[in-house]
Each structure stands twice: as structure tokens, then as C-alpha cells.
Amino acid sequence: MGGTLLYAYRNQAGVWAGRARDNEPVAAEEKAKKRGVGRPRRLEPEAIVATARRILEEEGVAALSMRRVAKEVGTTPMALYHHVRDKDELLMLTLAGTAATVPRPELPADPRARLLAVTLHMHGTLARMPWVVEVLSLGDLTDKGALWMVEEIVGAGVECGLTPVEAVRAYRTLWHCVYGDLVFRRAMERRAEEPDRKRYFPDMLTDADAAELPHLAALADSWAELTEDYDVARQLGAVIDGLLAQAGRPE
Amino acid sequence: MGGTLLYAYRNQAGVWAGRARDNEPVAAEEKAKKRGVGRPRRLEPEAIVATARRILEEEGVAALSMRRVAKEVGTTPMALYHHVRDKDELLMLTLAGTAATVPRPELPADPRARLLAVTLHMHGTLARMPWVVEVLSLGDLTDKGALWMVEEIVGAGVECGLTPVEAVRAYRTLWHCVYGDLVFRRAMERRAEEPDRKRYFPDMLTDADAAELPHLAALADSWAELTEDYDVARQLGAVIDGLLAQAGRPE
DNA sequence: ACCTGAACACCGTTCAAGT
DNA sequence: ACCTGAACACCGTTCAAGT
Numbered sequence: 001m002g003g004t005l006l007y008a009y010r011n012q013a014g015v016w017a018g019r020a021r022d023n024e025p026v027a028a029e030e031k032a033k034k035r036g037v038g039r040p041r042r043l044e045p046e047a048i049v050a051t052a053r054r055i056l057e058e059e060g061v062a063a064l065s066m067r068r069v070a071k072e073v074g075t076t077p078m079a080l081y082h083h084v085r086d087k088d089e090l091l092m093l094t095l096a097g098t099a100a101t102v103p104r105p106e107l108p109a110d111p112r113a114r115l116l117a118v119t120l121h122m123h124g125t126l127a128r129m130p131w132v133v134e135v136l137s138l139g140d141l142t143d144k145g146a147l148w149m150v151e152e153i154v155g156a157g158v159e160c161g162l163t164p165v166e167a168v169r170a171y172r173t174l175w176h177c178v179y180g181d182l183v184f185r186r187a188m189e190r191r192a193e194e195p196d197r198k199r200y201f202p203d204m205l206t207d208a209d210a211a212e213l214p215h216l217a218a219l220a221d222s223w224a225e226l227t228e229d230y231d232v233a234r235q236l237g238a239v240i241d242g243l244l245a246q247a248g249r250p251e
Numbered sequence: 252m253g254g255t256l257l258y259a260y261r262n263q264a265g266v267w268a269g270r271a272r273d274n275e276p277v278a279a280e281e282k283a284k285k286r287g288v289g290r291p292r293r294l295e296p297e298a299i300v301a302t303a304r305r306i307l308e309e310e311g312v313a314a315l316s317m318r319r320v321a322k323e324v325g326t327t328p329m330a331l332y333h334h335v336r337d338k339d340e341l342l343m344l345t346l347a348g349t350a351a352t353v354p355r356p357e358l359p360a361d362p363r364a365r366l367l368a369v370t371l372h373m374h375g376t377l378a379r380m381p382w383v384v385e386v387l388s389l390g391d392l393t394d395k396g397a398l399w400m401v402e403e404i405v406g407a408g409v410e411c412g413l414t415p416v417e418a419v420r421a422y423r424t425l426w427h428c429v430y431g432d433l434v435f436r437r438a439m440e441r442r443a444e445e446p447d448r449k450r451y452f453p454d455m456l457t458d459a460d461a462a463e464l465p466h467l468a469a470l471a472d473s474w475a476e477l478t479e480d481y482d483v484a485r486q487l488g489a490v491i492d493g494l495l496a497q498a499g500r501p502e
Numbered sequence: 503a504c505c506t507g508a509a510c511a512c513c514g515t516t517c518a519a520g521t
Numbered sequence: 522a523c524c525t526g527a528a529c530a531c532c533g534t535t536c537a538a539g540t
Contacts (some may be wrong), residue, residue: 042505076507077534078505082504092451138438140451140452142455151463173489180426187388190390200343200392213401215406230420239424239490242489242491242492316514326525328515329525333523
């Protein structure tokens, strides 16, 4: 079945992906050494991921290319494809282990306060790791070290009277608030760095528009200020109050 | 000042960008015709933007390239740079006018219900225009036709007792909820299309992890289902309740 | 089993020149 | 004023071959 050499190579890539999952980073390697089978590896998969992560940390997702990683670890671009299936997989692998680099904070005993504290910890951590936010938009929860936060949020939600299902939904809503804030905060910063690029709102408002948009027209002058003053903690507090008020309410 | 021909060309690009802002799409053109000055234009700026928008609608942001737009409007890539400053500007220009293609819905008189209705309208509209969500992550509010939604949200918030400033913050929070939901809904759909790509959570949980993450372990089996069952309307309702409860509370 | 080299089919953008 | 052509410095990935 599909028995070309190429297919066998693909399976090897699968093995490496599996290693990231079951946390046994040297098992396959040792096996190969013990068996004395195959060519000795010149390229350590860990080096690929570490280099990719460094580029992401220093310069962001846009700067990461397979060719650049290859150059910096000292191989050809194609050697990488032996260890990862494609660029997306490499991006996912860079995520593993990042949460463990941040110390786990002391959390308040009160469940409502804990809910807010964990959510703010997520926000604060990711604000300092903007590349993680970019990679996370690909979708998956891949870093096991980050799961304690989800566990705490769901647990605190349940302690506050939510059903487990409601608590998971609450987690997702809080995550949307955190993620949205981080994305648009970054977008603002990027635009601030390019001062010649035109700002559209509220500058584009004409007098005719102002008549139809009275509230926005009144706020136009302070809009920039308002955008900067957005206080995540305060807003998340309000969102949590709303989510917890669901407790015991019929579906 | 900077008096090379090249600088003059750049200014022309500036003129076109300005036209999008002050809604006088033919002024510069007519002036040129009247004056009989310069070479007659072969390439209509509107055609560039329209073609770009068609590609975005049909195939998404990843499929849009300057070279492809150029080919489809029948010019060279470089001709485009006469009408837009760069690819980012072209993306922003495609946004203008999209909100006007969606009929404005009837809204309930009750301000709390109106808040929810407008937010859901935003969500529903953008769910049908995934490319807009992708472009919006660049940051700016560029489509004047979309401002009535912000106005309604701020207005309804004020009617519910929020200060204008609180109402703007509430708008941003609601926008984060809408945007986050759309981003991760899309990510889920994309991953569903590639069935061979491995799912990480909750499959990566070992028994040891399960002991430390009791709530997540208990929910592991129903996780996929839970993710699909997320009901935006219900969650936005809860968020709105929380945001409105801020009314009258000290800062 | 692991790696290389050449190639394919692309990118955004600059520069100098043409009409 | 508007457009072209060639070029620069890149991409992700496939394929066939080498050890």
C-alpha cells in the first residue's frame, strides 16, 4: 500500500509529531541508536523547533520561513521536511512548552476572584508573547502546560454555581475577550509605528455623517484616548459578572 | 522639495487614497480630463479594488496577491502601485462599501434587546463574509457604512444608563466577543477540512494529567461537542447583562 | 534513514525607462 | 501622468537522487 520510500519518510515525520505529544523526546532516537539502524541524525529536531521559536520571539510570525530556519540551523530547507510535515506543523510545535516558562501565580481562594485572576494572568502572559497570539489563531490548544488555566477557570466557574458545560462556555467567552483585546492592541501599536498611514475613524466623518451618528460625533475628539484607556481587568470583571449570573437560569 | 518624478508619482497614489476618504471618486479624474493634462488612464482604480474584492470573497486573503490582481485586471503588477501605496492599502480599500451591501435590519425599541440585536447582526453578517474578518485584523474601522452599528450599540448602552465612555468600552468588549468567536469558528472549520491533521486537546491528556486536571478530564469525551454547541447569542446576552450592570457603579 | 540539489510555481516591491 | 520590463530578494513544497 503506497509502498514507496517517500511514504516511509512521511511516517518518520509522524513519529516526531507523536513524540511531542507523549512527552518522550528521546525514545525514538535511543531506539535508533540501540538498533544501530539507519544513518546517524545530523539534525536534531529540537534544534529546528528551538530556532523557529527564537525567530518567532524576536521577529514574529511574518519573519518565520522554512528557508530561514534551515539556514540558521545549518541545513537545506528540505531537510526540515523530514521532521515536520509542513510549516503549520512547525508553528504548532513551537507552542509546546511556552506556558511552562512562566511561573504559576498564587491564586485567590474566592472562586469569582480566581476566575478574574486566571483570566488576567492569561492576558498578561500573552501580552508579553505576541507571537503566541499569532500562532494560536491557527486554532489548537497544543501546549499542555497551559491547560491548568482552563482547568482553573472551569473549576472556579463550577464553584460559582455554573454547570460544567456552562463553565466551558464561559471559558470560551473569556478567551474571546482576552484574544480580541490582544489582537487589536497589537494592531494599534503597529499602526502607531507607521505614522504616515492615515487613520480612518473618526477622521473620515463628514458633517452629514455626524448628524446621523450623534453619539460617535460627540465622542470623535476623545476617540483615540478612549481606545488607549480600555481597561481589560475592569471589562473582564463585568463579563464575569454576567457569565456567573447565568447560574441556575434555564437554558 | 524631493522634486524627482518618482515623488510626484507617489503623490498621485496619495490622491487616490484621499478620494476613498472624501467620497468624491471622480473629482481628480474629471480635473485631469478638463485640463487635458497627462496620459489618459487605462486602468480604473475601481476595477483594481473590485477585482481584489472578488478574489477575497471567492478565495480569501491568502489567495490575494498583487500579481494576481494585476493579471486579472489586465496590467502589470507595477501599474497597481500607481493607485495604491502597497498591498495593505489595497486590502483596506476593499472594505469600503461592504457594509452597504447588507440590508439594515429592523431593531427592537427596548435598548437592551437592541444592543443584543445589533451585536448579533454584526456577527451574522461577518460570519457570511469571512474575508472581512481576516482583513479587519489589520485593525482599522474603514467602512463608513458599518458605523451605524457602533452608533446603535453606544446609543443603546447610554439609554441603558451607561456613560458614553462606558458605552464605548462595552462596544469594544462586545466586538472582541464577536471577533473571537468568528476567528475560532473559522479555525475549527479549516481543521475539519484537513482530517489527517492531529487534534491535540483533549487527546493528548495522559492519566497523570487527568489527575491534575479533573474538570477537563471529566469533560474530555464531550469536548468536541461542547465546542460546536457554543451559542453566541446566549453568551452575548450574558456579557451584555454584565456590562450593563456597570451602570452607575464608581470607576 | 536521513539528507541534498535542482526545480516549480509563486511572492512584494524597487528601479530605470518609455510614451 | 501613467504604464512597462527587468530585476532583486525572497517564498513553500515536490521530485529524484545520493549515502
